[in-house]
Amino acid sequence: MPILTVEKLTKSFGGLTAVSNVNMEINEGELLGLIGPNGAGKTTLFNLLTGVYVPTTGKIVFRTKKGEESIQGLRPYKICGKGIARTFQNIRLFKNLTVLDNVRIAMHKDIQYGIFSSFVHGLRYNKEEKKIVEESIKLLEILGLDKKKEELANNLPYGEQRHLEIARALATNPSLLLLDEPAAGMNPAETTELISLIRHIREEFNLTILLIEHDMSLVMQTCERIYVLDYGKIIANGTPEQIKSDKRVIEAYLGEDVNNA
Amino acid sequence: MREMKSIFKASNVVKLVFIVLTYLLVQFLINIGIITDYYQTTLATICINIILAVSLNLVTGFTGQFSLGHAGFMAIGAYACAIITLKNPTYAGFIQGVAAGAILSAIVGVAVGLPTLRLRGDYLAIATLGMAEIIRIIFTNLKITNGAAGLQGIPRFINWTWLFVFTAATLIIISNFIKSSHGRACIAIREDEIAAEAMGINTTKYKVAAFVIGAFFAGVAGALYASYFYFLKPNIFNFAKSVDILVIVVLGGMGSLTGSVLGAAILALISTFLQRFSEVRMIIYSLILIIIMLFRPQGIMGSRELSLSLFKRAASKIEPKVGKERS
Numbered sequence: 001m002p003i004l005t006v007e008k009l010t011k012s013f014g015g016l017t018a019v020s021n022v023n024m025e026i027n028e029g030e031l032l033g034l035i036g037p038n039g040a041g042k043t044t045l046f047n048l049l050t051g052v053y054v055p056t057t058g059k060i061v062f063r064t065k066k067g068e069e070s071i072q073g074l075r076p077y078k079i080c081g082k083g084i085a086r087t088f089q090n091i092r093l094f095k096n097l098t099v100l101d102n103v104r105i106a107m108h109k110d111i112q113y114g115i116f117s118s119f120v121h122g123l124r125y126n127k128e129e130k131k132i133v134e135e136s137i138k139l140l141e142i143l144g145l146d147k148k149k150e151e152l153a154n155n156l157p158y159g160e161q162r163h164l165e166i167a168r169a170l171a172t173n174p175s176l177l178l179l180d181e182p183a184a185g186m187n188p189a190e191t192t193e194l195i196s197l198i199r200h201i202r203e204e205f206n207l208t209i210l211l212i213e214h215d216m217s218l219v220m221q222t223c224e225r226i227y228v229l230d231y232g233k234i235i236a237n238g239t240p241e242q243i244k245s246d247k248r249v250i251e252a253y254l255g256e257d258v259n260n261a
Numbered sequence: 262m263r264e265m266k267s268i269f270k271a272s273n274v275v276k277l278v279f280i281v282l283t284y285l286l287v288q289f290l291i292n293i294g295i296i297t298d299y300y301q302t303t304l305a306t307i308c309i310n311i312i313l314a315v316s317l318n319l320v321t322g323f324t325g326q327f328s329l330g331h332a333g334f335m336a337i338g339a340y341a342c343a344i345i346t347l348k349n350p351t352y353a354g355f356i357q358g359v360a361a362g363a364i365l366s367a368i369v370g371v372a373v374g375l376p377t378l379r380l381r382g383d384y385l386a387i388a389t390l391g392m393a394e395i396i397r398i399i400f401t402n403l404k405i406t407n408g409a410a411g412l413q414g415i416p417r418f419i420n421w422t423w424l425f426v427f428t429a430a431t432l433i434i435i436s437n438f439i440k441s442s443h444g445r446a447c448i449a450i451r452e453d454e455i456a457a458e459a460m461g462i463n464t465t466k467y468k469v470a471a472f473v474i475g476a477f478f479a480g481v482a483g484a485l486y487a488s489y490f491y492f493l494k495p496n497i498f499n500f501a502k503s504v505d506i507l508v509i510v511v512l513g514g515m516g517s518l519t520g521s522v523l524g525a526a527i528l529a530l531i532s533t534f535l536q537r538f539s540e541v542r543m544i545i546y547s548l549i550l551i552i553i554m555l556f557r558p559q560g561i562m563g564s565r566e567l568s569l570s571l572f573k574r575a576a577s578k579i580e581p582k583v584g585k586e587r588s
Contacts, residue, residue: 050459052455052459075458075463076455076458076459077458077459077460077461077462077463077464080458080459080460080461081461085459085460086459088456088459092453092455092456092459093453093456094448094449094452094453094456094457095452095453096452096564097448097449097452101445101448104442104445105442105445105446105448105449105457105460105462106460106461107442108442108443108445108446108449108460108461108462109461109462111442111443113441113442115438115443115470118437118438118441118442118443118444119434119437119438120434120437121437121440121441125441128442129441129442132442168460169460171460172460172461
């Protein structure tokens with residue numbers, strides 16, 4: 001059953017069509033890869049899915065508990081509220097805040113007390129704040145960051161910042177998680193650890209995951225299905241074996257542009 | 262967890278004791294005549310400036326939205342309170358005046374904030390700059406505000422006790438707000454607006470909320486000003502006044518409430534002591550500002566708060582074994 005359906009999605013910036021007529025279907029529980037050469041439109045596609053950009057034409061349908069909803073053109077916080085969370089390619093943590101605060105902020109949408117009751121810190125405030133601290137620490141434990149909860153995000157090593165981005169995305173309680181180059185800048189050992197982490201959180205939180213990645217070993221090892229994007233168009237879609245042997249993919253990506261592989 | 266909770270409670274008690282002691286100490290100094298009438302004016306300025314700075318800090322320091330029109334909101338509060346207390350010179354009238362000033366200010370805050378804060382960037386600075394000027398010019402031309410000559414003989418209903426209660430209440434409310442999930446949402450906007458929105462925060466809502474809360478308390482400060490200083494004219498609330506408030510915030514530290522309190526107190530005291538040297542007063546004042554900013558470009562407190570845990574941390578730094586990284 002598809003959790004996300006993308007129909008004829010197009011995004012043009014002036015004369016440049018960054019994403020052109022893309023059709024995708026993501027099934028519940030899948031771990032999908034999205035690959036393509038630099039500038040193929042992968043991050044633009046993420047930005048369309050998460051509401052950072054409004055599509056020029058096309059439709060994005062997301063299935064929530066309440067049923068299927070068109071989400072194209074909604075503001076990012078609304079899309080996040082429906083259960084799509086993301087990380088950023090160029091890490092966008094709240095750098096001057098602690099690790100714990102980074103995660104707590106992402107739990108904001110589930111807060112019940114209003115602005116006026118935040119002025120006086122009533123019983124409900126105490127109860128809810130206690131709950132989100134506990135939940136945040138649980139998440140940080142899973143990502144191996146609980147001992148650093150009072151550190152500033154900025155002071156974490158690079159790999160841990162990537163982990164914190166994932167923790168923060170999970171704190172929004174998503175059903176679909178979009179990871180934008182989670183292994184960028186990681187060494188092979190860290191990448192291996194990341195692969196098992198991604199598998200673990202998928203089981204633990206019952207997630208559907210779509211990830212953009214340049215690290216081919218990661219993509220081929222973890223993803224069950226792969227979409228290949230080139231010049232804004234989906235040129236192939238299939239299992240890692242199918243993708244490896246697809247002629248157009250080799251031409252557009254693996255063969256022609258060796259540096260990215 | 263339990264340990265953390267007990268620290269919270271202890272710090273709350275310390276805060277309460279500190280608040281009460283501050284009040285009693287100043288009241289005592291007034292009673293025995295060390296704080297004369299002359300210095301009481303400084304005291305009132307400090308309290309009003311604390312309210313102004315803390316409310317602007319919420320907008321600029323915590324939410325990261327640059328506002329240049331805080332004096333405009335102050336003017337609305339001041340004139341509303343003055344007009345109402347002149348018509349109804351009773352405590353009830355004064356309370357009505359403060360409430361009316363604060364609420365009117367907040368309404369203008371919504372009207373200015375909604376269209377400009379939907380956008381990302383520095384539109385707010387330009388819009389608030391214009392708004393404050395428009396408000397000042399409206400008050401210069403209205404009959405009810407007596408034009409450029411201003412209002413005189415506004416009955417004074419407040420003393421140190423009133424000023425203290427309003428200042429403490431403002432500090433507690435804004436500090437509570439910042440320590441809530443809603444406050445953290447505002448801080449997240451300052452840190453990274455795109456990430457905040459992606460994490461489910463309605464950035465427009467929280468930018469407007471912070472701005473309106475800021476406007477509300479600036480209105481309160483204006484009302485207190487009117488009631489304490491008897492006299493109002495539109496020129497008090499010019500662009501320079503907005504800059505004065507911003508200077509307190511920047512000097513105290515953007516994103517530090519205790520910094521704003523210190524900033525307001527230090528600047529008012531410097532300004533009072535320099536009155537004796539009236540010819541060179543502004544030169545020395547400016548020099549002091551420049552020197553402070555050279556040595557503490559992040560402001561006196563940076564984005565930290567003065568608190569018990571800060572002292573504890575400082576104490577633990579003295580111990581040689583601790584080599585924790587600092588930002």
